[in-house]
Amino acid sequence: MTVIDHRGPQAVRPRTLAEIALPDVARDAIGRELAAMSDPTKDIDRAMARYYQIFASLPVDILQEMLDFGRHPDAPGVGLVRNLPVDAELPPTPRDGRPCPDKATYTAEGVLLGLSGLLGEPVGFLSEKDGQLVHDVIPVATGAQSQTNQGSTVFLNFHNDIVHDVIGRYDVSNPDFLVLSCVRADHEGVAATYYADARDIVRALDPQVLEVLRSPLFRLNAPGSYVRDVAGGAEVLSDPVAIISGPDEAPEISVSANGVRAMTRAAEQALEVLQAVCREVSHEVFLRPGQALLINNRKGLHARSQFTARYDGRDRWLQRTYVRRDHWSIRYRATSGSRRVHY
Numbered sequence: 001m002t003v004i005d006h007r008g009p010q011a012v013r014p015r016t017l018a019e020i021a022l023p024d025v026a027r028d029a030i031g032r033e034l035a036a037m038s039d040p041t042k043d044i045d046r047a048m049a050r051y052y053q054i055f056a057s058l059p060v061d062i063l064q065e066m067l068d069f070g071r072h073p074d075a076p077g078v079g080l081v082r083n084l085p086v087d088a089e090l091p092p093t094p095r096d097g098r099p100c101p102d103k104a105t106y107t108a109e110g111v112l113l114g115l116s117g118l119l120g121e122p123v124g125f126l127s128e129k130d131g132q133l134v135h136d137v138i139p140v141a142t143g144a145q146s147q148t149n150q151g152s153t154v155f156l157n158f159h160n161d162i163v164h165d166v167i168g169r170y171d172v173s174n175p176d177f178l179v180l181s182c183v184r185a186d187h188e189g190v191a192a193t194y195y196a197d198a199r200d201i202v203r204a205l206d207p208q209v210l211e212v213l214r215s216p217l218f219r220l221n222a223p224g225s226y227v228r229d230v231a232g233g234a235e236v237l238s239d240p241v242a243i244i245s246g247p248d249e250a251p252e253i254s255v256s257a258n259g260v261r262a263m264t265r266a267a268e269q270a271l272e273v274l275q276a277v278c279r280e281v282s283h284e285v286f287l288r289p290g291q292a293l294l295i296n297n298r299k300g301l302h303a304r305s306q307f308t309a310r311y312d313g314r315d316r317w318l319q320r321t322y323v324r325r326d327h328w329s330i331r332y333r334a335t336s337g338s339r340r341v342h343y
């Protein structure tokens with residue numbers, strides 16, 4: 001790991017992508033423990049405690065880098081973790097986003113939740129995949145052209161994952177982190193995930209465009225899943241917000257995948273520039289089985305390339321968690337059904 005000095009005028013650009021590879025011996029050791037576990041969602045808090053024990057056995061440099069990723073504002077916005085254990089056998093890629101009924105082992109879930117537990121607490125939202133904690137991100141025929149995680153035939157624009165909220169802000173109770181773990185790559189191996197760090201975006205933007213993006217001239221549309229399942233297809237816009245906020249050395253950024261309504265012509269143009277700049281500064285990752293992306297959902301925006309889905313049970317399959325540092329600040333949207341699932 002390189003040590004970076006952000007203070008002086010000669011300061012080195014902050015590193016925005018962390019790359020972490022497990023040694024084979026560590027992969028095999030945690031793989032053996034994870035393979036012995038049953039479905040973690042049956043008793044999630046017990047399973048999270050067990051994952052904590054298992055992941056604590058990682059080499060301390062790796063453990064610290066993952067913990068630092070979760071806790072420090074100056075840490076990278078995205079982390080690629082390689083050489084993780086995988087399930088010995090895999091069922092077909094689920095077709096409809098329902099929990100996969102015939103999975104014999106839960107190694108993938110253990111990897112996903114174990115990594116998530118180093119960053120914070122997995123959370124669910126009823127409007128996103130029925131409040132499940134482990135999301136299957138898979139291509140769905142009816143959503144192939146949508147700006148959602150079901151899509152495939154279209155580029156999924158740079159966005160962060162937001163949640164509809166009656167407070168009028170969708171960028172407050174949303175996840176702090178996403179973990180995306182690859183169970184199966186797409187047929188051609190061309191599906192790319194992108195991450196554009198807001199620090200790199202701010203540096204690349206023209207100051208006038210940045211000023212517009214820092215002004216409350218934008219209304220975020222609620223996520224596609226909310227609009228589709230709850231609002232009958234109608235737009236549900238947030239209060240006016242800025243796209244970029246906070247200090248230039250540690251900015252926060254939020255863009256809805258499902259459309260942002262700009263309130264002025266300059267704001268509309270700034271959004272177009274933003275998407276182009278994201279493409280320029282982004283990190284590109286072709287996720288493969290045994291690899292996971294740790295994504296800070298406030299420090300940057302992510303996107304996905306087009307790819308071809310065949311709906312043949314062998315399509316691309318990622319597992320995803322939504323992670324909050326804690327549950328306290330979103331307790332106003334708690335459900336009575338589960339301590340981790342929110343409206």
Ligand SMILES: O=C(O)CCC(=O)C(=O)O
Binds near residue numbers: 161180192304318
């Ligand atoms: O499929 C991907 O690589 C990313 C999809 C996405 O934006 C998400 O799951 O939140």
Ligand SMILES: [Fe+2]
Binds near residue numbers: 149159161
């Ligand atoms: Fe996303």
